[in-house]
Amino acid sequence: MAEHVERGVNTAMWRYRATVRLHAPAERIRGLPLGVDVEPETDTTCLLHSGGDDLNGMAVWIGFLGVDFEVLDCPELVEVIRELSERYRRAAAHRPGVTSPDS
Numbered sequence: 001m002a003e004h005v006e007r008g009v010n011t012a013m014w015r016y017r018a019t020v021r022l023h024a025p026a027e028r029i030r031g032l033p034l035g036v037d038v039e040p041e042t043d044t045t046c047l048l049h050s051g052g053d054d055l056n057g058m059a060v061w062i063g064f065l066g067v068d069f070e071v072l073d074c075p076e077l078v079e080v081i082r083e084l085s086e087r088y089r090r091a092a093a094h095r096p097g098v099t100s101p102d103s
Contacts, residue, residue: 014051018058018074022046024067047072055080 014035022029022038026046029038037049048069052058059081062069071078 015053016055016058016074016076017049017051018077019072020048020050020062021070021072022048022065022067023069024065028067029065056084059084 021041023045025044026038026040029046029048032038032048035051039047039049041047048062048065050058050062052061055077058077062081071081
């Protein structure tokens with residue numbers, strides 16, 4: 001109970017809060033820092049409750065988890081992920097000798 005309250009207090013202090021569905025079982029997503037809560041949803045998905053002041057950092061950090069995901073709330077985070085994905089797509093498209101997936 002104390003851990004649940006502590007996590008809630010830590011996420012509440014952030015400017016942005018997000019709930020993200022991760023396409024991985026909760027057991028696979030372990031050892032996350034304080035202020036990040038993982039809640040089992042199904043056998044193959046879990047909900048990540050996180051917060052931060054830097055949306056770019058949040059977007060990249062979620063990507064580092066290495067699993068597919070869906071942002072269930074926080075439209076600002078969705079927009080940053082769109083912008084970041086476009087930036088990565090452009091970077092990959094301009095690499096000499098590499099065919100773009102859009103080609």
